[in-house]
Amino acid sequence: MTEFDPIDTLRPHIRDLPSYEAIPDSSAIAKQYGIANKDILRLDGNENPFGPSPLALEALQSEYEAERYTDVNQTLLRESLQKFLNVPSENIVAGAGSDELIDLIYRMWIQPGDRIVTCGPTFGMYAFDAAIYQAEFININRKMDWSIDENALLHEAENAKLVILATPNNPTGNSLQPALVEKLLKTKALIVLDEAYIEFSQSSSMVSIASSHPSLIVLRTFSKWAGLAGLRIGYAVAHRRIIEAFMKTKQPYNVSAPSVAAAIASLKDIEELDRRASVLTAERNRVFSVLEKISWLKPFQSETNFLLVRTIDRNAKEISDKLRREGIFIRTYSEDNIKDCIRISMGTSLQNDRVIEALSNIER
Ligand SMILES: Cc1ncc(COP(=O)(O)O)c(C=O)c1O
Incomplete structure (x- = not known):
């Protein structure tokens, strides 16, 4: 009798799916290089070096019932977000x-062959999920200064089911022009704006437009500004009818009890989180000016908590490997237009000094 092979019966497009290029497990690599865990500096995931706010840490000690399922309607969290965003909780x-x-949006709107348009380089999840849902994924490359080719985008948007754009964008660090959003909202595509880094930017959020517009969804997260990446909690703001569709489609208990407690507590600690965000943006500007003076580095202006830096006449992966041997983790890429770039997430001032020193010590 032949043995059952589960891979044989997988849906073919899942069998052929490339793995998501996630950030590596730093402790395994540190072990490989013989580095103590305490000396590891992770600046590869755009996380927040300050961690959760004091009130969130307190809430994580006691303010949830681990033995209970969470509220399917997310009532308390949505009410807290309503106050924070000045948008009704039904949105x-x-x-x-x-x-x-992102996965839910695709699950709700995308049928095999539907077109999803983005402007890369950008966040890898958009393409990863597109492959899972068998979408036709169209990437319009950004220009050299990372601005968007508006005509090309508007042209493609006309025949697309969905346009998804990060603003500010990861990894390029720049924001969309509001005038372009207005034009996109006149097309027949569903427009998804991912504002994961908006709290580090001077640009205004589009949440209030999203609450009343039938074709706009804005995504936000507690991972960056609120330092809760490991708790996995984010939110979408959209027209009431879109939110109704989400409520029907989502897993009933999709957000965990500690995540909800920490998110609600974070929204009571906005001043502290904003203060930390401004420390990070000041650090970003300081690191930018230092790196700019290193002849083989060209940092790009950023409205986020990270910097994308071109390494001139250097191999970015080799630079990253050199830093790894000292316990410093930064991000590199395989895409053509950024394969000579490194991305450095902002840490505390002392942590950033360590990266600056490591980069300065790499001889010309
Ligand atoms: C543009 C963008 N959107 C979304 C995310 C993921 O956010 P979350 O942790 O809320 O899933 C990231 C994470 O790096 C990101 O860069």
Whole structure:
């Protein structure tokens, strides 16, 4: 009798799916290089070096019932978000990170062969999920200064089911022009704006437009500004009818009890989180000016908590490997237009000094 092979019966497009290029497990690599865990500096995931706010840490000690399922309607969290965003709670839904919400959006709108348009380089999850849902994924490359080719985008948007754009964008760090959003909203595509880094930017959020517009969804997250990446909690703001569709489609208990407690507590600690965000943006500007003076580095202006830096006449992966041997983790890429770039998430001032020193020590 031949043995059952589960892979044989997988849906073919899942069998052929490339793995998501996630950030590596730093402790395994540190072990490989013989580095103590305490000396590891993770600046590869755009996480928040300050962690959760004091009130969120307190809530995580006691303010939830681990033995109970969470509220399917997410009532308390949506009410807290209503106050924070000044948008009615009926226009808000929470998810296990914006990642879950991206997956849900595709699950709700995308049939095999539907077109999804983005402007890369950008966040890898958009393409990863597109492959799972068998969408036709169209990437319009950004220009050299990372601005968007508006005509090409508007042209493709006309025949697309969905346009998804990060603003500010990961990894390029720049924001969309509001005038372009207005034009996109006149097309027949569903427009998804991912504002994961908006709290580090001077640009205004589009949440209030999203609450009343039938074709706009804005995604936000507690991972970056609120330092809750490991708890997996984000939210979408959209028209009431879109939120109703989310509420019907999502897993009933999609957000965990500790995540909800920490998110609600974070929204009581806005001043502290905003103060930390401004420390990070000041650090970003300081690191930018230092790196700019290193002849083989070209940092790009950023409205986020990270910097994308071109390594001139250097191999970015080799630079990253050199830093790894000192316990410093940064991000590199395989896409053509950024394969000579490194991305450095902002840490505390001392942590950033360590990266600056490591980069300065790499000889010309
Ligand atoms: C643009 C963008 N959107 C979404 C996410 C993921 O956010 P979450 O942790 O809420 O799933 C990231 C994470 O790096 C990101 O860069």
